[in-house]
Amino acid sequence: xxxxxxxxxxxxxxxxxxxxxxxxxxxxxxxxxxxxxxxxxxxxxxxxxxxxxxxxxxxxxxxxxxxxxxxxxxxxxxxxxxxxxxxxxxxxxxxxxxxxxxxxxxxxxxxxxxxxxxxxxxxxxxxxxxxxxxxxxxxxxxxxxxxxxxxxxxxxxxxxxxxxxxxxxxxxxxxxxxxxxxxxxxxxxxxxxxxxxxxxxxxxxxxxxxxxxxxxxxxxxxxxxxxxxxxxxxxxxxxxxxxxxxxxxxxxxxxxxxxxxxxxxxxxxxxxxxxxxxxxxxxxxxxxxxx
Numbered sequence: 001x002x003x004x005x006x007x008x009x010x011x012x013x014x015x016x017x018x019x020x021x022x023x024x025x026x027x028x029x030x031x032x033x034x035x036x037x038x039x040x041x042x043x044x045x046x047x048x049x050x051x052x053x054x055x056x057x058x059x060x061x062x063x064x065x066x067x068x069x070x071x072x073x074x075x076x077x078x079x080x081x082x083x084x085x086x087x088x089x090x091x092x093x094x095x096x097x098x099x100x101x102x103x104x105x106x107x108x109x110x111x112x113x114x115x116x117x118x119x120x121x122x123x124x125x126x127x128x129x130x131x132x133x134x135x136x137x138x139x140x141x142x143x144x145x146x147x148x149x150x151x152x153x154x155x156x157x158x159x160x161x162x163x164x165x166x167x168x169x170x171x172x173x174x175x176x177x178x179x180x181x182x183x184x185x186x187x188x189x190x191x192x193x194x195x196x197x198x199x200x201x202x203x204x205x206x207x208x209x210x211x212x213x214x215x216x217x218x219x220x221x222x223x224x225x226x227x228x229x230x231x232x233x234x235x236x237x238x239x240x241x242x243x244x245x246x247x248x249x250x251x252x253x254x255x256x257x258x259x260x261x262x263x264x265x266x267x268x269x270x271x272x273x274x275x276x277x278x279x280x281x282x283x284x285x286x287x288x289x290x291x
Contacts, residue, residue: 025087028079038079039069082183085154089147090180096143096173097224103136147176160184166281167271168241169232169264177225178272191266191273199226200265226265233264242284243267 024040031038046068047053053064069076081087106129113122151157157179164175181197182188188197195201199222236243243264250260275282 028081032081039076040079041068085150085157086180086183089150089157089176092143092147092150093176093180096140096147099136099140099143103133103140106136107133144172148172151176156184160276163275163279163281164272167268167275168282168284169236169243169268170272171232171235174228174232177228181222181225185273185276191270194269194273195266197222197225198229198265198269199223200229200262200269229265229268230261232268233261236264236268237261 151161188194237247
């Protein structure tokens with residue numbers, strides 16, 4: 001590490017916002033207690049900024065991290081810990097997600113094999129898994145109650161949560177994830193940044209006249225958030241409303257269904273940020289006033 005620079009922690013994997021449920025949370029807390037300035041950066045960002053690279057070991061990695069910190073010291077973004085209630089919310093949200101994954105891992109095969117295995121064997125398998133599935137559901141409900149309690153007992157979180165869930169298509173799980181990811185809407189303050197972070201912002205891939213790739217979203221995204229916005233978009237097109245009308249009109253015009261769904265995801269993100277900016281619940285009849 002270069003003298004006089006902030007400790008740069010490298011996160012493994014794709015470029016995404018810090019996840020407080022990751023193992024680096026303990027190190028971050030320890031360094032913060034020492035009052036050290038911390039710059040948290042993606043390993044992919046450091047790798048791509050270094051150009052063509054050959055070879056890899058701990059010594060080389062340390063040098064590359066230090067070189068990155070020196071070259072981009074004017075772009076230093078010091079990490080600040082979220083409030084304790086947000087940290088609790090992040091851990092509970094992560095635990096809920098793991099319980100859902102465990103439930104689906106156990107229940108999925110039972111539903112898939114129902115039509116082609118012996119009925120007696122299927123009933124036996126369902127009986128053997130029944131207690132585990134019930135226990136997983138009960139644990140999930142208990143965690144959801146804890147999450148709701150944290151939100152309802154904190155004035156700022158309760159207000160923010162009510163604004164966000166007022167947007168049609170945005171449920172409590174999505175609202176919780178948004179609050180955690182953005183640290184109460186303070187770290188990602190622009191809807192375009194959020195669309196990029198969630199992997200729903202389309203990017204053009206074109207160069208001159210020889211390269212004309214399709215406009216598509218980037219795979220470098222927070223997949224969990226993208227999935228939640230997708231579920232919200234699917235919910236909107238299944239029930240009567242302007243977004244369903246919009247979807248049907250665009251598909252009738254020949255637009256690709258997934259492109260239209262992606263546009264709806266973007267609309268949901270912009271609406272979330274609009275209600276937070278106005279500090280009031282969503283109103284579909286709202287008309288912005290001219291300055």
